[in-house]
Amino acid sequence: MSNAQWEYENQDFLRARYEDKKWYTVRKHVCLECGKEYYTICNFRKYCSDACCAEAERKRTEERKLAHHSEHICKVCGKIFSSKRTDAQYCSNGCRQKSYRAEKR
Ligand SMILES: [Zn+2]
Ligand SMILES: [Zn+2]
Structure with a gap:
C-alpha cells in the first residue's frame, strides 16, 4: 500500500493527530479538485484522493486539447x-532562432 493510499484510508487518524497537535x-490541505479539506503528512499533495x-488530470488534458487545437510541424x-497560433511555424524559441540564423546566412 502506498503512503498516499494509506492517508486516504486513515483520514480520521490523521485528523486526530492534527487536532491534538502532537x-x-x-497538515490540513484543501483539495484543489473538490474543495474538501483533508489531512496529509505530504507537503506537496494537492488532492484528497486518487x-x-x-479527475484533475483528465480536466487538464481536456483543457490542453481545447486550448491547443491546431497541430503544426x-x-x-x-x-x-x-500551438494556439494558427500560423506557428516552430516548435520552440530555439528552433525559431535557428531558422532566423539560417536565413541570415
Ligand atoms: Zn478531492
Ligand atoms: Zn523544432
Missing part, C-alpha cells in the same frame, strides 16, 4: 507540436 507534520487527482526540426 504530530506536527500533519479519484480527484485523476516544426519547420526546423520536423517535430509535431501544438
Whole structure:
C-alpha cells in the first residue's frame, strides 16, 4: 500500500493527530479538485484522493486539447507540436532562432 493510499484510508487518524497537535507534520490541505479539506503528512499533495487527482488530470488534458487545437510541424526540426497560433511555424524559441540564423546566412 502506498503512503498516499494509506492517508486516504486513515483520514480520521490523521485528523486526530492534527487536532491534538502532537504530530506536527500533519497538515490540513484543501483539495484543489473538490474543495474538501483533508489531512496529509505530504507537503506537496494537492488532492484528497486518487479519484480527484485523476479527475484533475483528465480536466487538464481536456483543457490542453481545447486550448491547443491546431497541430503544426516544426519547420526546423520536423517535430509535431501544438500551438494556439494558427500560423506557428516552430516548435520552440530555439528552433525559431535557428531558422532566423539560417536565413541570415
Ligand atoms: Zn478531492
Ligand atoms: Zn523544432
